[in-house]
Amino acid sequence: MKWASLAVPMLIVAILAYALVKKVNVYKAFLDGVGESVRSLMSLLPCLAAMLTAISVLKGSGALGFFTDLISPAAEKLGVKAPLVPLIALRPFSGSGSLAILKELLTEYGADSPVGREASVIVGSTETVFYTVSVYFGAVGVTKTRQAVPAAIISGLVGTAVGILLA
Template identity: 40%
Template sequence: MILWLSKILLPFVISYVIAFGLISHRPIFDDFLDGAKSGMKTVADILPTLIALITAVGVVRASGLLDAVTSVCAGAAGLLHIPRELVPITLVRLVSNSAATGLLLDLFRQYGPDSRTGMAASVLMSSTETVFYCLSIYFGSVKVRRTRYIVPGALIATAAGIAASIWITG
């Protein structure tokens, strides 16, 4: 049932959008081109931020700063019952999903995906968000400078995701 649904969902959505455009007497292709142009402008606007984030994560990993910060945070993580192995993933996940995935794969090689640490890391990756990446990209693209309660709220949600991943796999 699910396999059939997954095969038909995308063609159904595309057909629905086209049918809705025809019924609404919209110039469908022109609207598509306008959307593509707008998307390309957005990509051009956020590209410098994206390059800066990717470069910063690479520098932090290569310089050994991540290991130093992990050592500093390991004591507090131990008090919170967070395995030391999850600290680097937790920190990097705030900024970059791809870098955190690389750390996750390293953790899988070392401990295995079915280990408690591997399962906790998997749940952590799926229950947390790249907070600073999302904020910089989304707010940067619309020129929002004051985020008010967004950062604290997002960090609280991330902490809840971390706690849930440790508790669920514990």
């Protein structure tokens, strides 16, 4: 594992050395790249602010909890174990939040129990959809996001369902 961790730094050395040999002004290129990223970051900030505000209000108010209680019976009929419902509801909104729920579930039910395995697979095979979408669309200022959000949500649901079946 020690060697594996050296792969990326060595790759960076190789890129820098190769660029120097190719007579690229490496220092200037690096500064230009960083400069562009700072501008992207500034255009990203408003979208992050909007999305995180919405998520913070939704979580803080307990609305997400009500929603979970509401859909739990239906979810159980579909074969989703009740303790997994809050995890599935939070997963698209918060990466750190869903890892915290995963930890709670693994502690309470055991990491190798059916609930523990299903929760692990769900967290591993899905993404923080609303975060991903707001970062990428935010960077280019696209507000007409078309099919991206529904396709991302469908993808997350399929990942969750297949995850539960295979876990």
